[in-house]
Amino acid sequence: MKVAVLDLGLGNLMSMKRGLERAGADVSLVNSDEGPEMGSCGTCCISGCADADAVVMPGVGSFKDGMKAISKFTATLNEIKEGKAALLGVCLGMQMLFSRSQEGGECEGLGLIKGKVVRLPMTVKVPHMGWNSISLISGNHRLTRGIKDGEYFYFVHSYYCVPEDRNTVSAEVEYGVKMPAIVEKGNVFGTQFHPEKSGPAGLAVLKNFLEEAKR
Amino acid sequence: MLTKRIIPCLDVDRGRVVKGIRFQNLRDAGDPVEQALAYERQGADEIVFLDITASSDRRDTVLDMVKRTAYELSIPFTVGGGIRGYSDVRKVLLAGADKVSLNTSAVLNPNVISEGAGIFGSQCIVIAIDAKRAGADRWEVYIYGGRKSTGIDAVEWAKQAEMMGAGEILLTSMDYDGSKDGYDISLTRRIAESVNIPVIASGGAGNAEHMRRALADGKADAVLAASIFHYGEYTVGQVKEYLLRAGIPVRI
Numbered sequence: 410m411k412v413a414v415l416d417l418g419l420g421n422l423m424s425m426k427r428g429l430e431r432a433g434a435d436v437s438l439v440n441s442d443e444g445p446e447m448g449s450c451g452t453c454c455i456s457g458c459a460d461a462d463a464v465v466m467p468g469v470g471s472f473k474d475g476m477k478a479i480s481k482f483t484a485t486l487n488e489i490k491e492g493k494a495a496l497l498g499v500c501l502g503m504q505m506l507f508s509r510s511q512e513g514g515e516c517e518g519l520g521l522i523k524g525k526v527v528r529l530p531m532t533v534k535v536p537h538m539g540w541n542s543i544s545l546i547s548g549n550h551r552l553t554r555g556i557k558d559g560e561y562f563y564f565v566h567s568y569y570c571v572p573e574d575r576n577t578v579s580a581e582v583e584y585g586v587k588m589p590a591i592v593e594k595g596n597v598f599g600t601q602f603h604p605e606k607s608g609p610a611g612l613a614v615l616k617n618f619l620e621e622a623k624r
Numbered sequence: 625m626l627t628k629r630i631i632p633c634l635d636v637d638r639g640r641v642v643k644g645i646r647f648q649n650l651r652d653a654g655d656p657v658e659q660a661l662a663y664e665r666q667g668a669d670e671i672v673f674l675d676i677t678a679s680s681d682r683r684d685t686v687l688d689m690v691k692r693t694a695y696e697l698s699i700p701f702t703v704g705g706g707i708r709g710y711s712d713v714r715k716v717l718l719a720g721a722d723k724v725s726l727n728t729s730a731v732l733n734p735n736v737i738s739e740g741a742g743i744f745g746s747q748c749i750v751i752a753i754d755a756k757r758a759g760a761d762r763w764e765v766y767i768y769g770g771r772k773s774t775g776i777d778a779v780e781w782a783k784q785a786e787m788m789g790a791g792e793i794l795l796t797s798m799d800y801d802g803s804k805d806g807y808d809i810s811l812t813r814r815i816a817e818s819v820n821i822p823v824i825a826s827g828g829a830g831n832a833e834h835m836r837r838a839l840a841d842g843k844a845d846a847v848l849a850a851s852i853f854h855y856g857e858y859t860v861g862q863v864k865e866y867l868l869r870a871g872i873p874v875r876i
Contacts, residue, residue: 421694421717421720421721421722423691423694423695423719423720424694424698424720424722427694427695427696427698428698431698470743470744470745471745534820534821534822534845535820535821536746536747536791536821536822537626538747538791538792538822538845539626539627539628539629539669539822539845539846540626540627540629540669540875541625541626541627542625542627561627561875563699563700564626565700565747565791566747567746567747583625584626603700605698606698606699606700606722607698607699608664608698608699609698611698612698
């Protein structure tokens, strides 16, 4: 299973790479669909995701910077839109799957899942930081296979996703408001939490993603 | 429900743990990565490394430790101590740390907060405040490892740090640090109620009840402790069981 982790220039790539390796993947860090450039992590990057079975979009940083960085991956995004590879967006990476975000003024997202990204309510401390329990939504969801209701995952974010279609949500988390913790639609998946930072439970989610990417 | 975090702190000097835990099955008890992994297995929610290396070979030993830790650990970790400016912030984060904690350098040049937060996000920037009581409802900020007073009010500094983009406050009471008499509840509560970002209470933990008070009465979002874990008085798991029985939400 070959997995490409997109280097958007700001993310903590090594943890994500390691997490996926623990889940059994052969991982490359990729910083552009064009010529090879020096990655933010040093010399570890290759160019292009052409032979990858799955793509992971990690994410810390701002929505705008993330969208700007993803624009270097047109070919990869086309492969995903055509269903040739599975995509997992993590944290900001999940938010970028949606149509638009309020972060830093209105900003357009990838639109792979319909909906918007809005600021957490004023009633809670922001960022939502730490281990929170998720509630599974009943249905035939794939990333939550084998995950128990109430399992804890590590969250760090200030904005959250509001999908138009509730059927795309496979687990929710509550922090001032109920919001999606895991979304999935076809070959596109997202986790608001960091599976690579969530111990054994996070590893199980990454394994589920790799299983789905094989199909 | 969002749980309260229990964060063991490891002091590291030239890449080696000082006052480390005496676990039996460690191949190398002075190795910060092995110690961090042992805490992860105990149920720690995060790890903080405090680098106390004074010499100039500091940077290389820290970056090497960060890389090895990022490779092994599957919970978040923070690196603090001797982070001098944005260039250090960048190096430590790109080497794989989830957060950096800034103390003296942020007081001397607060712009490092907005610079780091603007590029890597607020969640990466922890502001460590060493505070000492200076009046009935006043605490003063100290820098250079508590050696130099600044005259700055701790509450005001916490608010300014939040405004400049800090994602979290790591608050150490200099009056209580090392006392084992418990955290400074009034200081912790004062800061926690003054900012809208998470506050980690530090300094003074002697037992699990002290942690409960810092979380329940001090309104802290997390507690940090070093010696009670290092000397095996409690495991992280034992602390969490105590807290859970006392009605504090923790991840078990």
